[in-house]
Amino acid sequence: MKTEFQLNGRAHSAEAPPETLLADYLRDGLGLTGTHIGCDTSQCGACNVLVDGESAKACTLLVATLDGAQVTTIEGLGTEAHLHPMQAAFRKAHALQCGFCTPGMVIAGIAIAQRHGPDVADATIRHELEGNLCRCTGYQNIVEAIRIGAREMHADAGTTE
Amino acid sequence: MQPFSLVRPNSLSEAGSAFRGDAAYLAGGHTLIPAMKSRLRSVETLVDLSRIPELSDIAVEGDRLSVGAMARHARVAASPVVHEAIPGLAALAGGIGDPQVRNRGTLGGSIANNDPAADYPAAVLALDGVVETNRGSHAAEDYFQGMFATALADGEIVTAVRFRIPQASAYAKHPHPASRYALAGVYVACFAEGHRVAVTGATTGVVRWPAAEAALDSGAALEGLALASDDLASDIHASAEFRAHLAGVMLRKAAASL
Ligand SMILES: Cc1cc2nc3c(=O)[nH]c(=O)nc-3n(C[C@H](O)[C@H](O)[C@H](O)COP(=O)(O)OP(=O)(O)OC[C@H]3O[C@@H](n4cnc5c(N)ncnc54)[C@H](O)[C@@H]3O)c2cc1C
Ligand code: FES
Ligand code: FES
Numbered sequence: 001m002k003t004e005f006q007l008n009g010r011a012h013s014a015e016a017p018p019e020t021l022l023a024d025y026l027r028d029g030l031g032l033t034g035t036h037i038g039c040d041t042s043q044c045g046a047c048n049v050l051v052d053g054e055s056a057k058a059c060t061l062l063v064a065t066l067d068g069a070q071v072t073t074i075e076g077l078g079t080e081a082h083l084h085p086m087q088a089a090f091r092k093a094h095a096l097q098c099g100f101c102t103p104g105m106v107i108a109g110i111a112i113a114q115r116h117g118p119d120v121a122d123a124t125i126r127h128e129l130e131g132n133l134c135r136c137t138g139y140q141n142i143v144e145a146i147r148i149g150a151r152e153m154h155a156d157a158g159t160t161e
Numbered sequence: 162m163q164p165f166s167l168v169r170p171n172s173l174s175e176a177g178s179a180f181r182g183d184a185a186y187l188a189g190g191h192t193l194i195p196a197m198k199s200r201l202r203s204v205e206t207l208v209d210l211s212r213i214p215e216l217s218d219i220a221v222e223g224d225r226l227s228v229g230a231m232a233r234h235a236r237v238a239a240s241p242v243v244h245e246a247i248p249g250l251a252a253l254a255g256g257i258g259d260p261q262v263r264n265r266g267t268l269g270g271s272i273a274n275n276d277p278a279a280d281y282p283a284a285v286l287a288l289d290g291v292v293e294t295n296r297g298s299h300a301a302e303d304y305f306q307g308m309f310a311t312a313l314a315d316g317e318i319v320t321a322v323r324f325r326i327p328q329a330s331a332y333a334k335h336p337h338p339a340s341r342y343a344l345a346g347v348y349v350a351c352f353a354e355g356h357r358v359a360v361t362g363a364t365t366g367v368v369r370w371p372a373a374e375a376a377l378d379s380g381a382a383l384e385g386l387a388l389a390s391d392d393l394a395s396d397i398h399a400s401a402e403f404r405a406h407l408a409g410v411m412l413r414k415a416a417a418s419l
Contacts (some may be wrong), residue, residue, distance in 0.1 A: 001167065017166035018207070021194075042195045042337070044175050045261060054235070054264045060194045061265075065187070065209055111260065130341060131259025 008076025016063050023047045023058035026073060029096045034074035034103050038133065045132035048104035049073050055111035055151075057131075074103035085156055086110050089149030090142075097136035108132050109146040110153070118154035122147065162358045169209045173216075173295050173318060181318040183349045186210050188231060188270035191262055216269070217298060221246050225291075225323040230269025238263065243369070247288065249330035252380050258332065258341050269319040275366070277308045277394060278342035280334060282367035286359035287348035288324040295320055299391075301360040307366035307392075312330050327352050333360065333414035335407045337398055343397045345407035349377065349415040358412065373412050383413050 003014045007030075016025055023040075024030040026049075038046030040059050047058040050072040058073075078084035083091070086109045096102045112120060112128045125143045134142060167187075168179040180186070181354070184206040187193060196202040210216060216231035219242050226246040228237060237243050238255035257263055257271075257280050271281040272292065282305055285292065290301040295318040304312045313319070327350040334346030341360030351355045355378040358370040368390065376383055388408035393401035 017164060019162040019164050019197075023416075040198070040264075042191060045259070048261060051264075055261050056264055057261045060191055062167070062187075062190065065169070065190075102168070107320070108260070128260050131261045155281060 001064045003064050003067045005071055007071050008073060012071075014066075015061050018062065018064045021059055022049065022061040022063050022064045022066065022071070026058060032073055032075050036100055036103055038100065038104075043131075043133070044101070045104040045108060046101050048107040048132070050107055050111065053111075053114065055108050055121065072107075076107060077106070083153045084110070084148070085152035086149035089145045089152060093141045093145035093148055095137065095141040096146035100132040101132060101136075104135065105142055105146075106130075107134050109142075109149050112146055113150035113153045115147045116150070118151045120147065120150050163200070163203045165197075165207050166205050167207050167209060168287075169212050171212050173213055175318065175415065176208050176213060176318060177295055178211060179206065181206060184208055184260060184316070186273070186318060188267040189233060189265035191258075191266045191272075192270060192274045192276070210269075210318070218321070219243060221248075221326070222323070223327055226250070226326055227293075227321050227323045228268055230319040231267050231319050234258070234263035234268075234271075235260070237268065246265065246326050247324060247330060249327075249332050249348070249350070250284050250288070252399070253284050253332040256332075256336070256341070262341075267369050268322060272304075272322065273311065273313060273319055275305060275309050275311050276342065277364065277366050278337070278344070278346075278362040278363065280332070280343055280346055280383050283343075283348040283359040284324070284332065285322055286367050286369060287350040287357045288327060288354075289350075290325070291323045291356060292319060293321045293323060293340040294318055295385065310366070311390075325352070327357075331415040331418045331419045333411040333418070335411060345404050345411050347408060347411040347415050349373075349419060351377075351410065351419060360388060361406050363388055363407050363408045364390050365394050366392070368392070370408070377416060383409070385409070385418055386412060400408065 036046040038044035170176040185204040187209045218229045234254045243251045252308040292299045330350040332348045334343040345363040346361045358373040395401040
């Protein structure tokens with residue numbers, strides 16, 4: 001089945017059977033292995049990507065239903081030289097240990113910052129992270145990173161509302 | 162996942178005729194896709210409802226709030242129309258699962274599935290909802306028929322739910338700590354003629370709670386009220402006694418925030 005969508009800012013045409021899941025397509029089809037598969041049962045958020053600016057679990061999305069969508073994976077956020085502000089905040093706050101949950105956390109963090117603005121409260125961040133599991137950090141530094149990242153994202157965008 | 166063919170119709174009538182044999186409708190996929198991945202469910206034809214525009218409408222019509230079957234949880238939670246008409250319903254939608262689940266999951270998918278621990282069935286029943294389909298309509302009382310069972314015939318499509326707008330309403334749930342599904346969830350709605358109370362999670366299917374309705378109508382104390390039912394759910398997550406107790410706690414919490 002042919003499906004056309006935007007992937008990391010570029011037009012992409014996918015040719016895959018209808019049962020193909022986005023997470024598998026990205027990893028096995030395109031070698032974009034930054035989208036991790038943790039649980040494969042829709043619980044852990046390691047596979048989060050942005051679809052039309054909203055976070056979504058790539059292990060629970062059919063590629064064939066994405067036509068016309070804008071899909072952004074962790075690979076599409078920044079470069080090693082120019083990290084996305086949320087990625088930079090994760091480094092600054094030491095918000096990862098093994099790093100397995102990190103791509104999904106960064107994507108979730110960006111969606112949180114977009115929904116809640118630069119001054120998002122810790123309690124809100126915690127509530128919004130209900131679909132992201134981390135087995136290493138204890139979440140404390142992840143919450144801090146998202147708080148910092150949200151401020152930086154909005155400062156970069158020049159919005160101070 | 163086992164192979165299937167995917168159909169993406171643009172209208173309800175096309176969707177109805179595409180549904181043949183071993184078929185299923187696809188809404189947000191957040192129940193169906195995990196079930197297909199784990200091979201609890203296999204289908205030959207998947208009929209995607211996401212291209213049928215009218216299934217996502219949200220509007221007040223007279224004394225009712227109509228929410229389209231394909232309205233996603235996040236959208237209901239953020240909708241100014243829902244906030245204005247039934248804020249308790251917006252709050253319920255905002256407490257389903259996690260943000261990623263709310264970005265995909267839909268009202269129609271939730272009530273077609275009728276998981277005994279799902280949140281929406283409590284609102285549909287307490288708010289005297291009418292489930293509209295491509296073939297007619299079902300009153301909430303007749304629609305929910307116990308665990309994963311509904312009045313929907315094979316191939317019937319939920320198009321919208323029309324909730325009766327109450328004077329006030331509120332939902333409280335004790336979520337399962339991992340999934341956020343309700344171990345016990347209680348929706349309390351106050352109408353001119355009296356209260357309607359529905360319980361999800363605690364029993365093997367959503368039910369009304371007549372004793373709680375009577376207590377709220379008469380202004381009697383809710384203290385000490387626990388759910389008495391022959392159909393209490395009991396599993397590794399919570400015993401029947403604990404769920405009956407939790408229902409009472411959630412009732413008092415919901416009633417206090419009316
Ligand atoms: C991690 C996780 C946590 C969750 N937590 C909660 C929670 O706290 N509370 C809660 O209530 N739910 C929860 N859910 C369930 C979630 O809300 C589902 O999205 C929802 O129950 C099903 O909606 P869907 O749109 O994804 O439907 P789908 O998965 O697409 O479909 C579900 C079923 O309904 C049928 N169907 C779908 N739409 C229609 C229609 N319009 N007409 C007829 N049949 C239709 C399908 O064929 C299928 O059988 C959770 C799910 C996940 C993965
Ligand atoms: S791998 Fe998708 S939610 Fe865990
Ligand atoms: S850093 Fe290891 S799972 Fe989160």
